[in-house]
Amino acid sequence: MPNENLRDFISELEKNGELLRIKNEVDWNLELSHIAKVNEEKTGPALLFENVKDYKGGKVFVGALSSTKRLAIAMNMPIETTQTQMARAWVDRCKTLIPPVYVATGAVKENIDIGDDVDLFKFPVPKFYERDGGRYIGTFATCITKDPETGWINLGTYRMQMLDKNTVGVMFIKGKHGDLHRKKYIGLNKPMQVAVVIGYDPLMFLASSTTISAGEDEYNYIGALRGSAVEVVKGEYVDLPIPANAEMVLEGELWPEELRAEGPFGEYTGYYSGVGTTPRHYINVKAVTYRNDMIFHSTTVGRPVTDTHMIQAMNRTATLWSDLEQMKVPGIQSVYVPPESSGRYMAVVSVKCMYPGHSDHVGNAVIATTTGSYGFKVIVVVDEDIPADDMGRVLWAMTTRMNPLRGCQIISRARSTPLDPSLPIGARDITSRIIMDCTIPYEWKEKPTNITLSEPVLEVVKEKWNEYGFKDAFSYKA
Ligand SMILES: Cc1cc2nc3c(=O)[nH]c(=O)nc-3n(C[C@H](O)[C@H](O)[C@H](O)COP(=O)(O)O)c2cc1C
Ligand SMILES: [Mn+2]
Structure with a gap:
């Protein structure tokens, strides 16, 4: 069965021995990210922190997809599938796109904070590295926007820093689709509506963080990858499709030419994104909706491999x-x-x-x-x-x-x-x-000849492998 939301995925991980629940109190300020990084460099399990300091009952989930096995669980494939085989399945599944369907309501509406009640500090958002400019609420996150001319819905992953209780800085790299949408709002005298999804079926995140061509709605790809339509609801403040069973959604608006200081951030390259802050776009958060007992989903960043x-x-x-x-x-x-x-x-x-x-x-x-x-x-x-x-x-x-x-x-x-x-x-x-x-030129008349093993002899060796005294199973990659 495909995972319909983050909780399905977490329980699949647990069934497959790919999850560790951490019950000790852990500080959101560096300690959490450092545990995650050390664990990840040892290709350890995904982690569910169940006792985050200052957040009674606050839960943070990290390392969702940092092993090939967990990627396979997200792709609903056998656990031994390789990355290249998964990519191949992706190509084949995405030959038939499946658009999302609207439903009346969903678990994401279990809690609704609106207007003055919005306070992002209510949530156990980690700070990753010492020189980071602040706490990053948007890492394993998907930013949804709409083209004001064509109605094209885009899903993109762009990092987001908590600037204050209801403002989030966002790094739209030039030419990213969220940025193309933003530019179209210049001169319209109205802000761009934005919804940020944190915590859902990880296929959403896989689709929103890859380069799918401009004009394409990534929701159709999530449907194709999962094999069924994503169920969506309308926002409380924004007129954008939101997964009905997401853990948490920030709804807000972004004035296309306004900037605030953001960063730096310890990035996936293994280096900080810059020195000091950079002026970047930001979202005024007008509503936050979230599930009961919300699980905050975060990636790990820093040097590869995470x-x-x-x-x-x-x-x-x-x-x-x-x-x-x-x-x-x-x-x-x-x-x-x-x-x-x-x-x-x-x-x-x-x-x-x-x-x-x-x-x-x-x-x-x-x-x-x-x-x-x-x-x-x-x-x-x-x-x-x-x-x-x-x-x-x-x-x-x-x-x-x-x-x-x-x-x-x-x-x-x-x-x-x-x-x-x-x-x-x-x-x-x-x-x-x-x-x-690095190919041998096709047009060469005389080509270097690969040394290959003689097939009949290889058969004999295979048969007698353990007789020779080897303890392992025979294997040979031609
Ligand atoms: C964890 C993570 C963080 C990312 N952060 C950013 C970011 O801050 N800004 C950005 O422009 N792209 C970022 N990307 C890459 C974009 O998600 C990617 O280029 C994607 O294609 C963007 O969607 P779009 O093509 O619809 O614009 C990030 C990717 C990942 C996996
Ligand atoms: Mn896109």
Whole structure:
């Protein structure tokens, strides 16, 4: 059964031994995030903090998707599924989009704070790292906005800092869809309505944090990924669709040209986002609705590999693969964005080359896709015998098949993420990229011959494996 909300997902984790409940009192100020980080570097379970200091009964859930097993539970797939297999399932499921359906009401309406009653400090929001500018309420969060001209609903994940009891700073990176919507409100003399969902089926978050093309409603993708329509309700203050059984929703408005100091924040790159604060957009929160016994959902950030990197690696592998299929690039075998590349700076594509220049076709296509045109710096193309997600074999191809002068192309101007630490802090809009063709040129008449093991001998070895005295089961990756 797919998970319909966060509580279903948490109970699936618990059934599979992927959850630890922490009953000791833990401080929301650094202690909670530090436990989460140490646990995550050991690929420990997801954590449900049940006793957060200053918040009697306050619960915080972290590390939802920081292991492949937990991603598989979110995708409703067998627990041993690999990230690349999940990405492949994503591509196939999203061939049939399923729009959301409105229902009368839902558990998200169990508590409604409106106007002066809004007080974000009521909730156990963590502070992650020492130099952070404050407490971040929006990490595992989805920001919903509407295009005032076309009605296009967009879901995007953008970090959000609690600035005071009813104001939340938001970092819309230029060109993100929430930012495209914001720009359309300039000159309309009215603010943009915003709803922020915190705590729901993690598929919502997987869809809202990947690069799906402009004009697309990510709700349709959540439906497709889950295999059933998301049930939504209208907001108390905003006219936007909200999941009926979300843990918590902030409803508010954003004046498109107003700014307040936000940040810095210890980001997923492993570095702080900048030095000091930066003027950014902010949301005036007008209503907060939440479930009884609300579970506050947070990601872990910081250097790879955390929740954030596993998520980005999986969902960007999926959208890049899907983009390449839509461009009808032939011969694609597998695609992989490694979590260690911060889940975004590197892409590997395995291709069965069928004509001279085919590998160049692939490399150039990657950087032209919606996903590949943002942030990626290293594109690696390998032959079909190298699975894109086998980094050992990828390095083998990179060092034995790639001739730098022939195989590398530097693209000198490309869209960057302003969080890329390899660029000067004041000039991060534009980056360069490298395409590394690690394939054996198709047109070569004489090609290097892979050494392979003799099949009949391998069969004998397999049969006798334990007779030789080996204690493990036979396994060999051709
Ligand atoms: C944990 C997490 C935090 C993120 N924070 C931001 C952010 O602060 N600003 C931003 O523009 N993108 C952020 N992203 C990336 C966006 O979610 C991603 O680019 C997505 O495509 C945005 O949706 P959109 O394409 O509909 O704009 C974050 C992603 C994750 C997983
Ligand atoms: Mn979008």
